[in-house]
Amino acid sequence: MHAYQELERRFARLSHLEDALGILGWDKDAMMPIGAAPGRTDQIAALSVIHHDMLTAPDMPELLHRAAEERDDDPDDDARAWRKANLREMRRIHAHASAVPADLVEAASRAASSCEVAWRQARADSDFEGLLPLLSEVLRTQKLVGQAKGQALGLSVYDALLDQYDPGNGTDLIDPVFDRLGRELPGLIAEVIEHQKRRPAPLPLPGPFExxxxxxxxxxxxxxxxxxxxxxxxxxxxxxxxxxxxxxxxxxxxxxxxxxxxxxxxxxxxxxxxxxxxxxxxxxxxxxxxxxxxxxxxxxxxxxxxxxxxxxxxxxxxxxxxxxxxxxxxxxxxxxxxxxxxxxxxxxPGTIRVDADEVTYPAHVLLRYRLERAMLDGDLALRDLPGAFNDGLREMLGVEVPDDRRGCLQDIHWPSGAWGYFPTYTLGAMIAAQLFDxxxxxxxxxxxxxxxxxxxxxxxxxxxxxxxxxxxxxxxxxxxxxxxxxxxxxxxxxxxxxxxxx
Amino acid sequence: MHAYQELERRFARLSHLEDALGILGWDKDAMMPIGAAPGRTDQIAALSVIHHDMLTAPDMPELLHRAAEERDDDPDDDARAWRKANLREMRRIHAHASAVPADLVEAASRAASSCEVAWRQARADSDFEGLLPLLSEVLRTQKLVGQAKGQALGLSVYDALLDQYDPGNGTDLIDPVFDRLGRELPGLIAEVIEHQKRRPAPLPLPGPFExxxxxxxxxxxxxxxxxxxxxxxxxxxxxxxxxxxxxxxxxxxxxxxxxxxxxxxxxxxxxxxxxxxxxxxxxxxxxxxxxxxxxxxxxxxxxxxxxxxxxxxxxxxxxxxxxxxxxxxxxxxxxxxxxxxxxxxxxxPGTIRVDADEVTYPAHVLLRYRLERAMLDGDLALRDLPGAFNDGLREMLGVEVPDDRRGCLQDIHWPSGAWGYFPTYTLGAMIAAQLFDxxxxxxxxxxxxxxxxxxxxxxxxxxxxxxxxxxxxxxxxxxxxxxxxxxxxxxxxxxxxxxxxx
CATH class of the missing domain: 1.10.1370.30 (Neurolysin; domain 3)
Incomplete structure (x- = not known):
């Protein structure tokens, strides 16, 4: 169990680094003064590179291999099962990380940090054009990350990115479910709105609410x-x-x-x-x-x-x-x-995803899923995103997007590098319903x-x-x-x- | 200039790590929920070890040596002077860090983090006994750090610790100044209090102050x-x-x-x-x-x-x-x-240093300077600190310490590992007076x-x-x-x- 113990020690340290990054990330969005942004980008990039270097240390493949060969004589079935699963997760995480060269990790991290900061202002100004250069760099680096991981894991660019957030689920699982939902949703929404009309309209709650x-x-x-x-x-x-x-x-x-x-x-x-x-x-x-x-x-x-x-x-x-x-x-x-x-x-039906009710919410997700796949596949140029976004929302929900602030600039995901993340919202809604049931x-x-x-x-x-x-x-x-x-x-x-x- | 450039690159990354530690430290004291303390100790220890390992990388002495040999042909005198001073500071910082083995760095960091967290409660409870084991560990590790650095830098334990905070100033500079101030201060305080009595007493400001x-x-x-x-x-x-x-x-x-x-x-x-x-x-x-x-x-x-x-x-x-x-x-x-x-x-005259006026403040510092030197030299057992602290304050300011909360537990410095820091307050007061003049x-x-x-x-x-x-x-x-x-x-x-x- 020597190799396994050494791996536990290393992954504990990696976890401490992730926790530090978690606090720095929280602080960036909840506390940090605006002028500190470039410095924070440096800090996050530095920790990310260190994390990546530790995770992809030259002796890591050998350690993972040796740990898999070691016998675990613990009579406790439960403890053995957890350790076995832990090693499986270590291998998965290592495979993701070692697929991407360190300079690309740093470039992707810097692109995302810079773009996310700029996005706050660009969204306020509804300035998609202004954000385009930084957002292009995010897309470019994310695509490279997806290609590198896809090659290592035998996945498409999109599945490789999705796998970072949702291990094991891929487009082959999502597509049929989403296609079906996409077909059912417009009718369901129409039915619900019709049904709603027959109830008394809610009285407005008397504000303001301190x-x-x-x-x-x-x-x-x-x-x-x-x-x-x-x-x-x-x-x-x-x-x-x-x-x-x-x-x-x-x-x-x-x-x-x-x-x-x-x-x-x-x-x-x-x-x-x-x-x-x-x-x-x-x-x-x-x-x-x-x-x-x-x-x-x-x-x-x-x-x-x-x-x-x-x-x-x-x-x-x-x-x-x-x-x-x-x-x-x-x-x-x-x-x-x-x-x-x-x-x-x-x-x-409305333009803002995070304000959407649970019936129309999946439409917002289905649209973004389709668009980000198209952008990563090169079927949609980033420059054409605002038009495609607005067309899509009109088609699916019958709403008009008045400006990019309330359109394709509304979400933090793309500027912050979280490509391949959106479908998890609607998969989550389905799992939630089944768990609550x-x-x-x-x-x-x-x-x-x-x-x-x-x-x-x-x-x-x-x-x-x-x-x-x-x-x-x-x-x-x-x-x-x-x-x-x-x-x-x-x-x-x-x-x-x-x-x-x- | 290759070696120097490489050093600038490395020290920039070290600076990003220090900045990350700065934010984590701020958060610990200003934001963090109490149950997160053990995790934060892990995060800070992990980053400190990484910082230490980078600073004491095996090729660092060679890089510093080569950089010192390199010719700087920049016609800009000013730029050359800054780079030269930068290299001097790099060497100083490296000497401090390489004197201490990595396991001692980690032990000292962990001891200080744990003790500082426990001190918050111990101070509230005025529980010196309860804090004693953790505080002993801080003193033990700080003394080892001082010994290791002292050996490398040719300094006493105390001067080596002080040198971390205030490069170049040592007990040989401080002792004569502090001795003189210690002789002059009681008389000056008495004179001021006498003089104050002859003025009208200040009217109380009418509170409370929201x-x-x-x-x-x-x-x-x-x-x-x-x-x-x-x-x-x-x-x-x-x-x-x-x-x-x-x-x-x-x-x-x-x-x-x-x-x-x-x-x-x-x-x-x-x-x-x-x-x-x-x-x-x-x-x-x-x-x-x-x-x-x-x-x-x-x-x-x-x-x-x-x-x-x-x-x-x-x-x-x-x-x-x-x-x-x-x-x-x-x-x-x-x-x-x-x-x-x-x-x-x-x-x-009062018991609390941070509430002291500028005339009595130096007395608080002189006492702590004497006590921490005695504890590091082994002339005062940590267990005897409360008595020595209370005796000292009585002697210097004529005040009685009612409990350890308002006595030797009042300051964060010793629990957090900042031994050798106190004299800088009164040196600072002197420099401030001269700069303002x-x-x-x-x-x-x-x-x-x-x-x-x-x-x-x-x-x-x-x-x-x-x-x-x-x-x-x-x-x-x-x-x-x-x-x-x-x-x-x-x-x-x-x-x-x-x-x-x-």
Missing amino acids: VGTQEALGRTLMGVAGFDWTRGRLDVSTHPFCGGASSDVRITTRYDENDATGALMGVLHETGHALYEQGRPERWLSQPVGRARGMSLHESQSLLIEMQACRGDAFLGFLAPMLAAAFGGGDGAAWSAGNLRRTVQTVE AARRAIVGLDDRLAAGDFTGLLSWLRREVHERASLHDSATLVTLATGRPLDAEVFTTHLRRRYLS | VGTQEALGRTLMGVAGFDWTRGRLDVSTHPFCGGASSDVRITTRYDENDATGALMGVLHETGHALYEQGRPERWLSQPVGRARGMSLHESQSLLIEMQACRGDAFLGFLAPMLAAAFGGGDGAAWSAGNLRRTVQTVE AARRAIVGLDDRLAAGDFTGLLSWLRREVHERASLHDSATLVTLATGRPLDAEVFTTHLRRRYLS
């Missing part, structure tokens, strides 16, 4: 859902995210004093991510097998908390009087549970408990079935173990029909 | 003093400090709603440090020669802004109406400039300008005479260049007599 009160309420609900404040924070950033480090999970949101529920639901979404991170097994926290399984499963946790639990009728019955107490003034009817349900379950069968009176603000049963189930399994299995196996059957997109559409058409 | 208002005023005054908000932040921590990274200077303070001026003066103190950091030359920002010269000079900048400028009569005339507008209620007389002067120029001669109407809240003249002078020189010269040469004569402790006592006895 930001400090929104924040206090968000913090209360994070605690209700089970967030551990001794190992995390809530702050503000332009684009909400869940980041930070092991045992230090930092989520962000953005507040709008004319919107009572947007930041709140955003906080609950990120709390779902955070609960996954906080629930990873302590023993394996700094090892590859102790990581969250992948981005689809990660998104399933945020959507399970936000969409399945917190936008569901049961929890909204708990939330409505809290909102009324926090913001309530004259109009009692606006703060009724029924009106709150109609408000947060409103389906309305299974939880509802497993936990007696789950809806009643959520209606009383009691998340303990749900959280225990998620801890056992998802969080504590970390990367022990691949994500398909995990879904099957947790729900008793393989991923089935039907559960998602059934959920949509039940919530929005009954 | 923390948000204190913060807003502090931010305004940081701007007045010349702080660049695009390259820095102000936050809250238990122990105020100036940290962060190049082009990202982060200062902290702590607020007390019963104290109108404490946090404000603390903010101005840290602003002095920050102005030094923000004024380092852009061209050399990531190189050793571009660093601030040392901690005595650093402290001179904070004390020049706080003690020399902002607690002086001229600036207090500017500040009084601002305070009155922010906090003023019924009592106009309390907010007069005269009363504010009497308030912030009050001399009163020179600035007053050089800048026409300096007092009138400060009385109008105009720091531009003073800041330009400091930029030129101190900040932009960075580490081009040693600190004695810098003081002589800036003030026209070598450091003379007399200027400090003259300042004290003028302010407190006239």
Whole structure:
């Protein structure tokens, strides 16, 4: 076990570096003054190169090979299984890293850091032209990364990039599911909107909603859902995210004093991510097998908390009087549970992905999935992105994009180098529906408990079935173990029909 | 110049690592949730080891040697001088680092990180006994570090530790100055207190002073003093400090709603440090020669802004109406400039160093200097520190320490591994007095300008005479260049007599 032990030691150090990068990344978006951007780019690039050099050290292939040959005589089946899975993950991570030469790693990291910073201003100015040179460099370097990894792993450029975020899932799994959803979605959306018209329109919630009160309420609900404040924070950033480090999970949101529920639901979404991170097994926290399984499963946790639990009728019955107490003034009817349900379950096609309801959201993802594949394949020039984006959104949702700020510049993913990431959102929505369906069968009176603000049963189930399994299995196996059957997109559409058409 | 260029490249990367460590350190004290402490210790230790390994790479001595032999044909005298000084600093930094084996570096870093975290609770609980095991480990590792460096540099353990913070200054310089000050101080303090009794006692400022208002005023005054908000932040921590990274200077303070001026003066103190950091030359920002010269000079900048400028009569005339507008209620007389002067120029022996006035402050430093030397020399057992500390403070200032929280546990320095740091505070006070004296001669109407809240003249002078020189010269040469004569402790006592006895 000498080689394996040495690998555990090295991967622990790599994990410390990743944690440091996680804090630097959080700080960049939540705390850093603007003039510090070039320096931060240098710091992140330096740590990334060091990380890459350690991971691709010349003796690493030999160590991985020797560790695979070593006998593990531990009588504890469980411990052996975790170590075996840990070694499998080490090999996978190493294969990804060693495929890419160090100078390309640095170039890609620098391109992404610079472009992400510039994007903040470009988005504010709706200046796609101005961002084009930096964004081209991101696309160029990401494509090179995808080619290098694809060659090493026997995957297409796109599958290789996707594999970074969601190991094991590829376009062969996604395409049929997304094609089917793409065919079903327009009709479903139309049906839902028709059905919605026959209900009373929701009364507007009487604002403005003081930001400090929104924040206090968000913090209360994070605690209700089970967030551990001794190992995390809530702050503000332009684009909400869940980041930070092991045992230090930092989520962000953005507040709008004319919107009572947007930041709140955003906080609950990120709390779902955070609960996954906080629930990873302590023993394996700094090892590859102790990581969250992948981005689809990660998104399933945020959507399970936000969409399945917190936008569901049961929890909204708990939330409505809290909102009324926090913001309530004259109009009692606006703060009724029924009106709150109609408000947060409103389906309305729009231009902004992060503001989209769960019925139209997949359309935003399907479009981006198609566009980023086309750009990486060379079938769509980056210069033509705004037009293609606007055409696509018109086609799929019937909405007009007024400017690039609310169009192709709205998301942080492309400027920050996260190409191949988008499909995980909708895979996550499907997994969330299937997990929640299974939880509802497993936990007696789950809806009643959520209606009383009691998340303990749900959280225990998620801890056992998802969080504590970390990367022990691949994500398909995990879904099957947790729900008793393989991923089935039907559960998602059934959920949509039940919530929005009954 | 090949070897020199390679060294610049390597030291730039080391600087990026130091900047990353600076942000992680700031975060630890200003942002991090308590449960993240063990992970942060791992992250900081990992980066410190990587930094140390890069700095002590096997080919480094050869590179430094070759760079010293290379001819620099640049016709620009100035550029040559900077490069030469840069190489000198590289050699000095390398000598410090290569003296200490990597496992000792890691042990010392881990001991300090763990002890510093535990100290926060131990201080709150006044629990010296509980902290003793961790603090012993810090002392043990610091002593080993001092021995290793002392052997390499031909210095005593204490001088070797001091040399880390204040290159070139040693006990041979400090002892005569401190001995003299130690003899003069008790009499001077007695004289000042006697003199103070003959003035009207200051009227109490009518509180409470809302923390948000204190913060807003502090931010305004940081701007007045010349702080660049695009390259820095102000936050809250238990122990105020100036940290962060190049082009990202982060200062902290702590607020007390019963104290109108404490946090404000603390903010101005840290602003002095920050102005030094923000004024380092852009061209050399990531190189050793571009660093601030040392901690005595650093402290001179904070004390020049706080003690020399902002607690002086001229600036207090500017500040009084601002305070009155922010906090003023019924009592106009309390907010007069005269009363504010009497308030912030009050001399009163007390137990807390960071709350001490500038007349009694050196007594706190002299005591700690004596005690830490005795502990490192083995003449004082760590277990006996509380008694020795309390005896010393009684002897020097006539005050009784009620508990260790307000005694030997009050400072972060010993728990965090900063042994040999304390004397730089009082050296800094002396340099500050001499620099301000020179600035007053050089800048026409300096007092009138400060009385109008105009720091531009003073800041330009400091930029030129101190900040932009960075580490081009040693600190004695810098003081002589800036003030026209070598450091003379007399200027400090003259300042004290003028302010407190006239």
